Amino acid sequence: MEVANRYVTIKTHIHGAPAESNFEVQAETVALAIRPGSNDIIVRHLYASIDPYQINRMKSHSPSQKAAATASGINPGEAISAPGVAKVVVSGDPEFEKDDLVTGFISWAEYSTVRAGDVRKLDPMGFPLTYHLGILGLGGLTAYAGFFKLCKPMKGEKVFVSSACGSVGNIVGQYAKLHDCYVVGSAGSNDKVALLKEKLGFDDAFNYKEETDYKSALKRYFPDGIDIYFDNVGAEMLEAAVANMNHFGRIAACGIISEYTADGSRAAPSMLDVIYKRIKIQGFLGTDYLDLHSEFCSTTCDYLHRDKIRVLEDISDGLDSIPSAFVGMFRGDNVGKKVVKIAEE
Amino acid sequence: MEVANRYVTIKTHIHGAPAESNFEVQAETVALAIRPGSNDIIVRHLYASIDPYQINRMKSHSPSQKAAATASGINPGEAISAPGVAKVVVSGDPEFEKDDLVTGFISWAEYSTVRAGDVRKLDPMGFPLTYHLGILGLGGLTAYAGFFKLCKPMKGEKVFVSSACGSVGNIVGQYAKLHDCYVVGSAGSNDKVALLKEKLGFDDAFNYKEETDYKSALKRYFPDGIDIYFDNVGAEMLEAAVANMNHFGRIAACGIISEYTADGSRAAPSMLDVIYKRIKIQGFLGTDYLDLHSEFCSTTCDYLHRDKIRVLEDISDGLDSIPSAFVGMFRGDNVGKKVVKIAEE
Numbered sequence: 001m002e003v004a005n006r007y008v009t010i011k012t013h014i015h016g017a018p019a020e021s022n023f024e025v026q027a028e029t030v031a032l033a034i035r036p037g038s039n040d041i042i043v044r045h046l047y048a049s050i051d052p053y054q055i056n057r058m059k060s061h062s063p064s065q066k067a068a069a070t071a072s073g074i075n076p077g078e079a080i081s082a083p084g085v086a087k088v089v090v091s092g093d094p095e096f097e098k099d100d101l102v103t104g105f106i107s108w109a110e111y112s113t114v115r116a117g118d119v120r121k122l123d124p125m126g127f128p129l130t131y132h133l134g135i136l137g138l139g140g141l142t143a144y145a146g147f148f149k150l151c152k153p154m155k156g157e158k159v160f161v162s163s164a165c166g167s168v169g170n171i172v173g174q175y176a177k178l179h180d181c182y183v184v185g186s187a188g189s190n191d192k193v194a195l196l197k198e199k200l201g202f203d204d205a206f207n208y209k210e211e212t213d214y215k216s217a218l219k220r221y222f223p224d225g226i227d228i229y230f231d232n233v234g235a236e237m238l239e240a241a242v243a244n245m246n247h248f249g250r251i252a253a254c255g256i257i258s259e260y261t262a263d264g265s266r267a268a269p270s271m272l273d274v275i276y277k278r279i280k281i282q283g284f285l286g287t288d289y290l291d292l293h294s295e296f297c298s299t300t301c302d303y304l305h306r307d308k309i310r311v312l313e314d315i316s317d318g319l320d321s322i323p324s325a326f327v328g329m330f331r332g333d334n335v336g337k338k339v340v341k342i343a344e345e
Numbered sequence: 346m347e348v349a350n351r352y353v354t355i356k357t358h359i360h361g362a363p364a365e366s367n368f369e370v371q372a373e374t375v376a377l378a379i380r381p382g383s384n385d386i387i388v389r390h391l392y393a394s395i396d397p398y399q400i401n402r403m404k405s406h407s408p409s410q411k412a413a414a415t416a417s418g419i420n421p422g423e424a425i426s427a428p429g430v431a432k433v434v435v436s437g438d439p440e441f442e443k444d445d446l447v448t449g450f451i452s453w454a455e456y457s458t459v460r461a462g463d464v465r466k467l468d469p470m471g472f473p474l475t476y477h478l479g480i481l482g483l484g485g486l487t488a489y490a491g492f493f494k495l496c497k498p499m500k501g502e503k504v505f506v507s508s509a510c511g512s513v514g515n516i517v518g519q520y521a522k523l524h525d526c527y528v529v530g531s532a533g534s535n536d537k538v539a540l541l542k543e544k545l546g547f548d549d550a551f552n553y554k555e556e557t558d559y560k561s562a563l564k565r566y567f568p569d570g571i572d573i574y575f576d577n578v579g580a581e582m583l584e585a586a587v588a589n590m591n592h593f594g595r596i597a598a599c600g601i602i603s604e605y606t607a608d609g610s611r612a613a614p615s616m617l618d619v620i621y622k623r624i625k626i627q628g629f630l631g632t633d634y635l636d637l638h639s640e641f642c643s644t645t646c647d648y649l650h651r652d653k654i655r656v657l658e659d660i661s662d663g664l665d666s667i668p669s670a671f672v673g674m675f676r677g678d679n680v681g682k683k684v685v686k687i688a689e690e
């Protein structure tokens with residue numbers, strides 16, 4: 001049996017801000033059969049995760065840059081691997097059966113062929129499937145590990161989160177509030193600022209687009225200084241945060257969305273501040289903390305069951321919406337975790 | 346009884362590179378007597394430590410910068426506190442007796458009045474007194490704590506040390522060799538490079554003044570990447586090190602001598618590298634690790650007794666030589682720990 005499959009790909013490597021015209025949807029026919037002896041699994045996709053860092057895989061890299069870039073680069077015409085939730089159609093692996101729900105790195109496609117190592121069985125635990133791409137997925141783990149393990153927050157500490165309505169930032173801020181920290185977030189619109197303050201319980205929030213001097217802005221919101229900065233944007237905001245950090249402050253360098261599409265825009269934080277204030281700047285990836293998954297998951301499920309944490313999701317419909325969903329993320333269109341629904345469950 | 350005392354001071358706050366004309370030697374008369382009831386101690390100085398970071402205390406700071414600057418700022422006309430070795434002349438404190446050797450924060454002077462908390466009794470342990478300002482003093486502790494505790498080196502790791510003939514850098518490189526690491530140092534002259542390779546046992550070394558592209562230079566010296574960078578200079582060298590760091594690399598931010606005297610020259614390391622390579626950049630001060638002192642001291646004394654570590658000292662003679670000693674440090678005149686001998690022991 002064969003099915004029509006469609007997948008999103010880039011036409012050429014992308015530099016600067018992405019445009020929808022950089023992408024195209026390819027069509028192919030896929031045989032729903034496994035070669036004898038193979039333990040491949042064919043899955044039908046339900047939800048795809050849309051994440052800003054993918055832009056870094058879409059650039060052309062020199063060999064030396066490649067070493068630094070995450071995972072593998074994406075070449076024009078190739079399927080784009082990405083986290084998702086899918087359902088098994090045909091399995092050559094004895095651990096997986098037809099109709100099993102799975103999650104892991106699949107792709108921006110309707111169908112894909114994966115191996116057992118790429119995906120794991122998903123128990124929805126009574127939550128919507130999309131949660132397992134966001135609050136209970138890699139974004140949640142990134143927030144949890146980065147905030148609790150890397151920043152080692154103490155109750156009462158002052159926490160600044162940039163891109164605070166983003167997929168990771170909104171969770172960091174909520175964890176920080178649940179940990180009795182003082183939390184201020186920055187976001188790119190007044191609606192987002194209102195959401196942070198009124199719905200997510202942030203102590204305060206500001207629209208960075210209305211600030212001309214981030215250093216003064218942070219001084220206003222943190223008259224006693226910042227103890228923890230969870231950085232999702234980089235560049236001038238990172239510089240301003242370093243200038244406002246307290247002694248022994250910690251910066252979790254999680255993302256630099258403001259620099260992904262603007263090569264020249266680099267942060268030049270004061271190293272004099274870093275030394276004298278003994279600031280730690282630590283880069284990390286959520287995938288480094290997979291051993292924390294069960295701790296993270298039980299803590300977060302508990303918060304969800306007790307309505308202590310709110311889920312911010314932004315769901316678009318259909319594979320064809322992936323390019324606009326991805327491009328819109330760099331304009332700040334999304335509120336919370338961006339997911340595209342590929343097919344009915 | 347009274348004695349003539351002389352001390353070094355700044356004429357005005359200093360901006361940019363210091364000049365000898367920024368300093369002057371003041372004279373005063375000091376009564377060698379303690380007020381009844383006071384537990385002050387009057388000490389006669391033998392050796393004064395000359396350290397680059399003092400320049401940061403000599404700048405004029407805005408109130409917000411002041412919070413970041415180390416310790417207290419230095420005002421024109423005031424005595425300049427600095428580590429030193431001295432001998433007790435008169436003591437109002439029962440713990441100290443005449444002729445006791447002491448070390449701690451005294452000043453760039455011939456005599457000073459201190460309190461028990463400012464100094465501690467010094468047991469030379471058979472070593473020259475100057476060692477207690479360098480290899481067995483704060484510089485040694487800074488090297489020890491920064492390298493072993495902050496960078497957590499594993500045997501065989503690749504270590505880069507900038508300002509490797511400086512007071513801290515030369516010790517870091519020697520500790521790293523004793524820990525079976527591969528060590529390359531940068532320095533500012535071919536004589537220093539030869540010293541590092543031939544006398545201190547560095548695996549390799551280079552003259553940064555002969556390199557036009559630090560990133561390529563480090564790629565040459567570290568074809569397999571850098572695991573640990575002990576940063577004493579900041580700016581472009583820090584950027585180049587980040588570009589050449591391996592995954593999970595650690596950067597001990599100890600000093601940024603290249604930026605102390607050039608306000609505009611800031612490092613803008615790639616935060617994309619920091620994130621994807623999970624680099625840690627950690628600012629620190631040796632004084633944060635005073636609890637390590639006995640571990641550091643016994644380890645280092647043992648190395649000294651077994652001739653496993655060489656002592657690089659650069660000693661000038663007389664209080665009047667302090668301004669030129671200090672100014673020369675920013676031209677790279679010193680080789681190893683810069684000390685000024687104030688008086689005969």
